[in-house]
Amino acid sequence: KQEVTQIPAALSVPEGENLVLNCSFTDSAIYNLQWFRQDPGKGLTSLLLIQSSQREQTSGRLNASLDKSSGRSTLYIAASQPGDSATYLCAVTTMYSGGGADGLTFGKGTHLIIQP
Amino acid sequence: DAGVIQSPRHEVTEMGQEVTLRCKPISGHDYLFWYRQTMMRGLELLIYFNNNVPIDDSGMPEDRFSAKMPNASFSTLKIQPSEPRDSAVYFCASSSRRYQPQHFGDGTRLSIL
Numbered sequence: 001k002q003e004v005t006q007i008p009a010a011l012s013v014p015e016g017e018n019l020v021l022n023c024s025f026t027d028s029a030i031y032n033l034q035w036f037r038q039d040p041g042k043g044l045t046s047l048l049l050i051q052s053s054q055r056e057q058t059s060g061r062l063n064a065s066l067d068k069s070s071g072r073s074t075l076y077i078a079a080s081q082p083g084d085s086a087t088y089l090c091a092v093t094t095m096y097s098g099g100g101a102d103g104l105t106f107g108k109g110t111h112l113i114i115q116p
Numbered sequence: 117d118a119g120v121i122q123s124p125r126h127e128v129t130e131m132g133q134e135v136t137l138r139c140k141p142i143s144g145h146d147y148l149f150w151y152r153q154t155m156m157r158g159l160e161l162l163i164y165f166n167n168n169v170p171i172d173d174s175g176m177p178e179d180r181f182s183a184k185m186p187n188a189s190f191s192t193l194k195i196q197p198s199e200p201r202d203s204a205v206y207f208c209a210s211s212s213r214r215y216q217p218q219h220f221g222d223g224t225r226l227s228i229l
Contacts, residue, residue: 031215043120043207043220051215089159093215102171102214103149103161 002027002094006107014115015082021075021110023090028071031093034104035064035075038087047088048075080114087111118142120221122208128227134196137224139208140189149209149218150183150193159207165191166214198228 003026013019023033032051036044048057048064050073056065063076077084091104121140129135141148149164163173168185176183180199185191195202205225209218 034217036220041222041225043222044209046217046219049217091159102147102166103164103175104151104159104218105161106159108158 002030002092002105004090004092004105004107006088006090006110008110009108010111010113012113012115013080015080017080018076018078019080019112021077021088021090021112023073023075023107025071025073025092025105027094028068029095030068031095033064033066033073033090033092035062035073036089036091038089038109044089082114082116085112085114120208120210120219122206122221122224124224125222126225126227128229129198130229131199132197133228134194135198135202135226135228137193137206137208137226139191139193139221141191141208141210142212142219143189145210145212145219147211147214147218148185148191149211150191151207151209153205153207153223154203162193162206200228202226203228 005024007022030052034049035047037047038044050057050066061078066073087109089106089109091106123138146167150162151159153159162175163183164171165185183193205223207220207223209220211218
């Protein structure tokens, strides 16, 4: 069964710093990996999706990398801002021979606080 | 464009009552997913549909849970009878095609007393 782990569970940094959030998964047979942002009391906002054949994706100040063979992904946030404060979730779609292949398996998230 | 719409946003009810959660996916999206989020277990997939057909319900915790998608623009998740351990935030998500980004609604916060 696929398991997704995110480290650290919480992170607090001053504004302006570059930071890296880590995600690891136990089964490397994935279709894709997706990074989400969740604000308190809100749903999830998709940030980046990396297909299994890709190594990285970029959107603005965000860059996500994927090393499928080692079961790792990182989300890099450049020049962090207080508005980046949120919980960041990593999720994978796994190639199961049975059902559930299209659903996402989530990590528990990294709770990020950017201090002004 | 409207995103995924869920109702109600909050639901508080007593144990034993029937609970119905509703979801309207993004128009044109072929896949619809129901997830549950708790502090202990995080986000878990309950069931998903493709073209209104349930594909995998292995994540549904018990027979008390059921989901339907009578048409492309509407889905329900029903709990009957409800129990306090069902208290969680329930999310609906949709995607345009297989393995494309999933778009989430704001969720329904369910409290069973």
